Amino acid sequence: MLVRALLTLLWALHFLPRPILAMLGAIAGILFMILGRERRRVVDTNLELCFPLKSKSDRNKLRKKHFVSLGKAIAESTIAWWGSKRRIRKLASIEGKNFLDDALRQAPVIVLAPHFIGVEILAIRLSMEENAQSMYSQQKNPVFNNFLKSRRTRFKDIRLVSRQDGIKEVVRSLKARLPLFFLPDMDFGSKDSIFVPFFGVEAATIDAVPRLASLTKAKIIPVTIRRDQKTNKYIIKFTPAWGNYPSGDLRADTRNMNEFIEECVLASPEQYYWVHKRFKTRPIGEEPVYG
Numbered sequence: 001m002l003v004r005a006l007l008t009l010l011w012a013l014h015f016l017p018r019p020i021l022a023m024l025g026a027i028a029g030i031l032f033m034i035l036g037r038e039r040r041r042v043v044d045t046n047l048e049l050c051f052p053l054k055s056k057s058d059r060n061k062l063r064k065k066h067f068v069s070l071g072k073a074i075a076e077s078t079i080a081w082w083g084s085k086r087r088i089r090k091l092a093s094i095e096g097k098n099f100l101d102d103a104l105r106q107a108p109v110i111v112l113a114p115h116f117i118g119v120e121i122l123a124i125r126l127s128m129e130e131n132a133q134s135m136y137s138q139q140k141n142p143v144f145n146n147f148l149k150s151r152r153t154r155f156k157d158i159r160l161v162s163r164q165d166g167i168k169e170v171v172r173s174l175k176a177r178l179p180l181f182f183l184p185d186m187d188f189g190s191k192d193s194i195f196v197p198f199f200g201v202e203a204a205t206i207d208a209v210p211r212l213a214s215l216t217k218a219k220i221i222p223v224t225i226r227r228d229q230k231t232n233k234y235i236i237k238f239t240p241a242w243g244n245y246p247s248g249d250l251r252a253d254t255r256n257m258n259e260f261i262e263e264c265v266l267a268s269p270e271q272y273y274w275v276h277k278r279f280k281t282r283p284i285g286e287e288p289v290y291g
Helices: 002-013 018-035 037-050 056-082 085-091 097-104 119-127 142-152 168-175 208-216 250-267
Strands: 092-095 109-112 133-136 159-162 180-182 193-198 201-206 219-227 234-238
Touching (some): 002 056, 002 142, 018 056, 037 056, 056 085, 056 219, 085 092, 085 119, 092 119, 097 109, 097 219, 097 234, 109 208, 119 219, 119 234, 133 142, 133 168, 159 168, 168 180, 168 208, 180 208, 193 250, 201 250, 208 219, 219 250
Parallel strands (some): 092 234, 109 180, 109 219, 133 159, 133 180
Antiparallel strands (some): 193 201, 219 234
16 A cells, blocks of 8 residues: 555656756655665665775765765656656667667677666666566565566566576577666675675676676677766766677676676766665675675
8 A cells, every 4th residue: 555655656746847856856865864774874884895995974975965866866767657758758868879779780689787776767768769678676565566567668568577587588589689688786695696896895796697698699788877967867878899798707707797887886976776785695704794
């Protein structure tokens, strides 16, 4: 009942002009930071681990910017969930899609999408342009789970593959040139993961990207999304396919992937998804970092 009420409230918000929507999102983000004690602690831990040379004052400023950005992104995601195509195009622009188009003419493609706060907007905006498949995690609440699936498939018949379904169909679709949108930087436990550094901290990292690329001869096309602070518009940017990837060295390939994500984070650190427990899974013998 609570989830339905929250979705109804979010639906009502999407009618508001964007400046008001962003302002309400910023306020909600600050309230979340103040009241969401556990998630605030997660963000503090992540920032301390990843930016140990920053002063506590600077990390606190970054934390505040993150929660404000997160609140805005959630509020503006209502446009992606319920808005018209015209309004969504005004919300988010796409750059470099020719890199994806060119790669698809040559080989299967895995689109690597690091987990930034605007990723929901990215997924729906791109679904207006391209048929694709995407891995997703089942949500605990069935109402919210069904809602997200319906929103991500509202424009095209996007093939959503649960992580519990295995990869046979993913491989088959990849070989048929249906691009796979893949978020590689979440901690899903030790299964199918290896420990490689992320900002100098050993992190359980899914090694599916180099494995799938090796199996299907797929090209890796990165895509990022960031909210431009001057225009308040989201910019989705594709970059050229990675060369010499996979190299045959699984650990090195996974490490290189993390290094790329680190570079993306440093460009807009407040917009990375710091509320996620990225370092929840620890190597054997190491103590938990989130208490």
